[in-house]
Amino acid sequence: xxxxxxxxxxxxxxxxxxxxxxALRAKPDLVLGLATGSTMERVYEILAMMHRDEGLDxxxxxxxxxxxxxxxxxxxxxxxxxxxxxxxxNRINIKxxxxxxxxxxxxxxxxxxxRYEEKIAKSGxxxxxxxxxxxxxxxxxxxPLSALRSRTRVKPLTPETVRQNARYFKTPEDMPRxxxxxxxxxxxxxxRCVMLATGESKAAVIARALEGPITxxxxxxxxxxxPRCTIILDEKASAGLEMTEYYRWIFDNEPEWREFx
Ligand code: PGA
Numbered sequence: 412x413x414x415x416x417x418x419x420x421x422x423x424x425x426x427x428x429x430x431x432x433x434a435l436r437a438k439p440d441l442v443l444g445l446a447t448g449s450t451m452e453r454v455y456e457i458l459a460m461m462h463r464d465e466g467l468d469x470x471x472x473x474x475x476x477x478x479x480x481x482x483x484x485x486x487x488x489x490x491x492x493x494x495x496x497x498x499x500x501n502r503i504n505i506k507x508x509x510x511x512x513x514x515x516x517x518x519x520x521x522x523x524x525x526r527y528e529e530k531i532a533k534s535g536x537x538x539x540x541x542x543x544x545x546x547x548x549x550x551x552x553x554x555p556l557s558a559l560r561s562r563t564r565v566k567p568l569t570p571e572t573v574r575q576n577a578r579y580f581k582t583p584e585d586m587p588r589x590x591x592x593x594x595x596x597x598x599x600x601x602x603r604c605v606m607l608a609t610g611e612s613k614a615a616v617i618a619r620a621l622e623g624p625i626t627x628x629x630x631x632x633x634x635x636x637x638p639r640c641t642i643i644l645d646e647k648a649s650a651g652l653e654m655t656e657y658y659r660w661i662f663d664n665e666p667e668w669r670e671f672x
Contacts, residue, residue, distance in 0.1 A: 414621055415643050415661075416649045420610065423607060431443065434539045442473050454607065459499065470504050475593075479591050484515070528597065537601035539604075544616060565591055599637055620632045
């Protein structure tokens with residue numbers, strides 16, 4: 412695991428977009444795991460600009476999103492399918508058939524979860540999984556006590572998550588209380604993980620996830636088990652960390668990061 416601290420949100424988002432663009436240029440049929448949330452909006456805006464201005468080519472790319480609300484169809488403006496179309500897919504040259512999210516309206520949700528896992532496996536597995544983090548430590552919608560080996564399944568959402576996301580809905584009662592989410596185990600199977608967190612509201616949970624013990628109470632702490640995981644932070648989100656001098660030294664000195672400095 413490595414933590415990269417950038418001075419502000421814009422440079423953290425830019426670095427995240429650059430890592431995705433580099434992976435896509437190296438492997439045009441990249442299998443990309445995607446995340447939603449307010450943090451990612453700027454990342455997708457930058458990727459759309461890279462497509463428009465530099466010809467970044469998504470025509471061979473396949474994507475799998477982490478999660479979707481149970482009960483919302485893709486036409487619903489608060490669904491994650493709608494979010495992805497609006498913020499990314501409609502603005503790049505990806506083939507719509509290559510974009511995948513769990514179907515929150517499936518009659519048999521358990522079968523839908525198994526189907527989603529199967530689709531990921533058939534694609535050859537996720538090459539790069541983009542992740543945000545919730546204030547309760549979730550990655551995807553893996554709320555506290557999610558098994559560290561869990562697979563795609565239906566998960567009830569915590570009151571904290573409902574409080575965090577109810578702002579997107581007309582009334583808090585409109586927000587679904589359950590979601591289909593890739594499991595922690597599904598996420599850990601991806602070949603590379605890139606997590607992005609910005610702002611002071613994430614500082615405490617980032618400190619627990621990165622420098623605390625691995626615990627099902629903070630799903631993101633399971634990333635400590637991943638052999639290739641990069642955590643990109645702005646100054647504010649890194650404020651609770653103890654080893655920042657070491658993390659800064661790595662970004663400033665390691666050859667891998669030269670092209671991004
Ligand atoms: P946010 O959500 O980017 O809106 O903070 C992140 C998450 O809950 O995973």
